[in-house]
Amino acid sequence: MxxxxxxxxxxxxxxxxxxxxxxxxxxxxxxxxxxxxxxxxxxxxxxxxxxxxxxxxxxxxxxxxxxxxxxxxxxxxxxxxxxxxxxxxxxxxxxxxxxxxxxxxxxxxxxxxxxxxxxxxxxxxxxxxxxxxxxxxxxxxxxxxxxxxxxxxxxxxxxxxxxxxxxxxxxxxxxxxxxxxxxxxxxxxxxxxxxxxxxxxxxxxxxxxxxxxxxxRKTGFLFPSFSSSTTNGLEVSTPFYWNIAPEYDLTFTPTYMSSRGLFTKTEFRYLAGEDQQGQLNLEYLGSDGMLENSPNRYMIHWQQQGELNKNWRIRSNFTDVSDNNYFNDLKSDVNRATDNQLNRVGDLGYYTDNWDFGVRVQDIKVLGEDEAPYQVMPQLTYNFRAPQFWHGLDFNLYSELTNFEHRGEDWNTADRLHLEPTITLPLQGPAGSLTSELKLLQTNYWQHNIQDDTLKQSVSRTLPQVRVHGQINFERQTSYFDDNYRQTLEPQFQYLYVGYQNQDGIGIYDSADLQQDYIGLFRDRRYSGLDRIADANQLTLGLTTRLFDEHNLEQLKFSLGQIIYFDNSKVNLYSDQLQDDSSTSVLASELDAHLYSDWFISGAIQYDTTNKSTKKSEITLDYRPGANKLVQLSYRYVPDLLNTNTNDRVDISQTGFRTTWPVTDSLYFVGNWYYDLNEKRSVETYTGFQYESCCWAVRLAYHYHIKTNYQDNYNPAINNRELFETGFYLNFVIKGLGGTGPLGVSDMMNDGLFNYRKPLYLRN
CATH class of the missing domain: 2.60.450.10 (Lipopolysaccharide (LPS) transport protein A like domain)
Known part of the structure; x- marks a missing residue:
């Protein structure tokens, strides 16, 4: 017992x-x-x-x-x-x-x-x-x-x-x-x-x-990484993590590059109270052995965002580098090699239900260009909203006061005051919507240090704007290939009228051309910013159709649209620009479709019906049979782009192939290849294998890619720089000793110049 x-x-x-x-x-x-x-x-x-x-x-x-x-x-x-x-x-x-x-x-x-x-x-x-x-x-x-x-x-x-x-x-x-x-x-x-x-x-x-x-988290060394490339030589990185306090930590990563020297990266993260967070990055390479005169190179980055209290919000972002080619030569933790703009911005805003007020300072540094954009020092904005203020009418007021400065002495500067009251009558229902909008655009400029005789010291511009946008929703039950679907037909139109005023006396401070894709056809502006507001008397017609399966998942979306100009616009970005006398805009079309089983297609085209030429096109074909299984073919064509290094106009005609596939349950392959059809050369080749078990992981990758080269103070001539770079990369992690291993195939898809961008929003 x-x-x-x-x-x-x-x-x-x-x-x-x-x-x-x-x-x-x-x-x-x-x-x-x-x-x-x-x-x-x-x-x-x-x-x-x-x-x-x-x-x-x-x-x-x-x-x-x-x-x-x-x-x-x-x-x-x-x-x-x-x-x-x-x-x-x-x-x-x-x-x-x-x-x-x-x-x-x-x-x-x-x-x-x-x-x-x-x-x-x-x-x-x-x-x-x-x-x-x-x-x-x-x-x-x-x-x-x-x-x-x-x-x-x-x-x-x-x-x-x-x-x-x-x-x-x-x-x-x-x-x-x-x-x-x-x-x-x-x-x-x-x-x-x-x-x-x-x-x-x-x-x-x-x-x-x-x-x-x-x-x-705990203080200690993280796993080292090894790589070798034709421009940096042998690279060995040994990161060290310092858990300073629950609200502070720091990662210090010294990297020895046999061709360049010792490259150090420091990342400090912090929490400022419960609702604010920030990050400071410092990177430094002393006496770069690959460049003439062995200059010192550096990068500084600071960002912070969050709430000061219930109503106040703050955001700041500042980045600076020693030279134009910093991100092209060195693997930074902040920007990629394809990023050529450094946006320095500080925002402080006060928000309520019906109004908000903001203060902004902004400076954009464009790498590889001699001309720098204007600085916003500062910009004050005030927005007021009064929905349903009278008989279903909405009232909105947007206003801004902006001071434009420039680092160069031989540049004109300006102060700009803009008021934009808007009255809107929205009518919406299941069968469609009709929105009527009336705006008054009042802008005043006070320009200083004028360098161009065509500009005026004081300009007052008053423009009326009328916009009517309508959409009708039709739908029906149908079947294709023995499957039942719900098909929609969504025609829409927009009439836009904007008054005309000669604006050649205003400098260009924050305006640029906007893209004329399908969504862009229904904008009420032709240019970004406020320096140029193009006159308009036009009608936009568009049509979208969608297919939804029995689970109400979108399987196809096709859109087609074009603008009909009743009067040609007299306002151009620059006074010496030729007038466009076309009676229509480009014909813009977009397609996202689940073709069959695991096949998906996505594409867009902008076609000039007047000159019978393609202004832009891209198409992507995906085969996605399961998780981490992908084969993608792509093609894109963009004519008449400006090469900032040579000031020549070039066409981009590029095809690409990308794949990721499990070889076994533990071994994955990732590869991509992009080819320039005009130059008849590869612009990027990436091949990577990753083996991951429950207790260790290893990744071996090969990367061959074209390098972006800018003229700068260190190398005025770009012909003495490497045009292509070849590299081998090895990561080895033992799990349970402080390492988590490579993140998986998703981050390998983003290792190259051309990030994997899932072009489809449709789901299986």
Whole structure:
């Protein structure tokens, strides 16, 4: 008959970590690690009520009251969420000791341990297990130890131990150590005399190191990365993470480049109260060995955004670099090589339900161009909204006061005051909508330091604007290829009238051409900014049709539209620009479609019906049969673009191929190739393989791409710079030692010059 004994003794103190059900499998990627003995602490209801009570059951027991007790045969000891099973156990009540051995298993909410024997001092709440194997709950970390001690604070101290995050039958890596201390409260481990073996071969020794046992942040070195390229040579990066405080941290990454020198990157992140966050980046390369005169190169970046209180918002962004080619030559944490504009902006705004007020300063630095844009120093804006203010009419007022400055002395500057009251009558219903809008555009300029005789010191411009936009929604049930669909037909029109006034006396401070895609056909402006407001007397006609499947998911969207000009606009961006006497705009069309099964297509075209020529076109064909499975073919054509380096007009005709595919369950391939049909050359080739198991990951990539080269102070002539760059990159991460591994194929898709941009918003 099985016997039970209840003792009012404390074995170990309660754990601070939440209890884990060992019956549940702990899954990490493709790993499944299961504690060896199922145990359900919720069944120990009586023990949970009193942490001091120990329940002991066995097949046989011999007890001397007040002195000792011996238990044999399927012995089970439990206290709160702790449990010990063994073949034999002895309790010495005089010495306050507990000994157990034979098929011994110890479990609590933090760890499961199998051992040869155990000794517990019940006065000090310390237990020592010999010949131990352990599994940390909630982690894939497990290992062995000559002895494992559980302290009164529930910390673990292991002597002559080893651990890994690999499955027991696949120890691809293992860390051996003389001593390991795992802090259950801080959730970090300290290791002394650590030796790392990969595939059984010792590859690394560290006299002291720390590792996380959860995702909690802690100061320490992160995993290094290695690469080699034709312009930078051999690169070795060793990032160091400093967990300064809960609201501050810093990552310092020194990178040695054999061709250039030591490149350091520092990223400081902070929280300013509960609702603000910011980041400061400093990058520096001293005496660049690849450039003439070995100049020093640097990058500074600071950004902050958030709420000051319920109504006030703040945003700031500042970036500066030493030279135009900084992002082309060096891999920055802030901008990509394809970014050639540095936007420096500071915003402070006050927001309420019906009005808002804002202050902005802005300076844009364009890399590779001699002419710099104007600075906004500052701009004050005020917006007022009064919906349904009278008989269904909405009233809005937009106003701004802007001061335009310029770094150059030989540039005119200006102050601009703009008022834009708007009255709108919106009529909406299930069958469609009709919006009528009346605006008055009042702008005043005061221009200073005038360098062009055609400009005027003072300009007052008053323009009326009328806009009527309507849309009708038709739909029907139909079927295609034996599938049922709901098809919509959405014709829309817009009539736009804007008054004319000669604006040649106004300088160009913030205006530029806007794209005439399908959405752009329904804008009420031809140019961005306010320096040029083109007169208009035009009608835009557009048509959109969509197909929705039985699950109401959009499977096709096709749009087609064009502007009909009743009068040609007399206002151009520049006074010497030729007048456009075309009676129509480009014919703009867009298509997104789920063709069949896993095939998708996306495309857009802007066609000049007057000159019978294509102004812009792009098309993308995707095959996406599943997660991380993609084959994409693309083509784009853009004629008559300005080359800022040579001031020549060039055409872009480019085709591309991109794919990602799992070779096995753990091995992925990512590749892309882009070819310039005009120059008859490859502009980018990227090939990458990533292998990722539950305990380690490795990525090997090859990248060949064209380099953007600008003239700058360091290299006035661009013909002495490399036109193409070739690089090999290797990342290796051991999971469980502070690394999380490569992020997966998604970040590999963005490694190249041409980021993967899913062109379709349709879903399977």
């Amino acid at each position: 099985r016997k039970r004994l209840i003792l009012a003794l404390s074995l170990v103190t309660p754990m601070a970590v939440a209890a884990t059900d060992p019956q549940q499998e702990e899954t990490y990627g493709q790993c499944v690690i299961v504690p060896p003995v199922p145990y359900n602490p919720s069944a120990q209801n009586d023990a949970k009520k009193n942490n001091q009570r120990i329940e002991i059951s066995s097949d046989y027991s011999k007890t001397t009251i007040g002195h000792s007790a011996t238990f044999e045969g399927d012995v089970a000891l439990s206290q709160a969420d702790r449990r010990i099973t063994a073949d034999k156990a002895e309790v010495d009540q005089l010495m306050q000791q507990l000994k157990a051995n034979g098929s011994l298993v110890f479990q609590d909410s933090m760890v499961t341990v199998t051992a040869d024997s155990m000794e517990a001092q019940m006065r000090s709440n310390v237990a020592t297990l010999s010949g131990a194997q352990y599994w940390l709950h909630g982690q894939q970390l497990h290992g062995k130890a000559q002895s494992l001690q559980i302290t009164k604070n529930n910390n673990l101290i292991l002597q002559n131990s080893s651990f890994t995050t690999c499955p027991p039958d696949d120890e691809s890596w293992i860390l051996e150590a003389r001593r390991i201390r795992i802090d259950s409260k801080d959730e970090w481990g300290e290791i002394w005399d650590a030796k790392l073996r990969v595939g059984g071969v010792p590859v690394f020794y560290m006299p002291y190191m720390t590792i996380p046992i959860t995702d909690k």
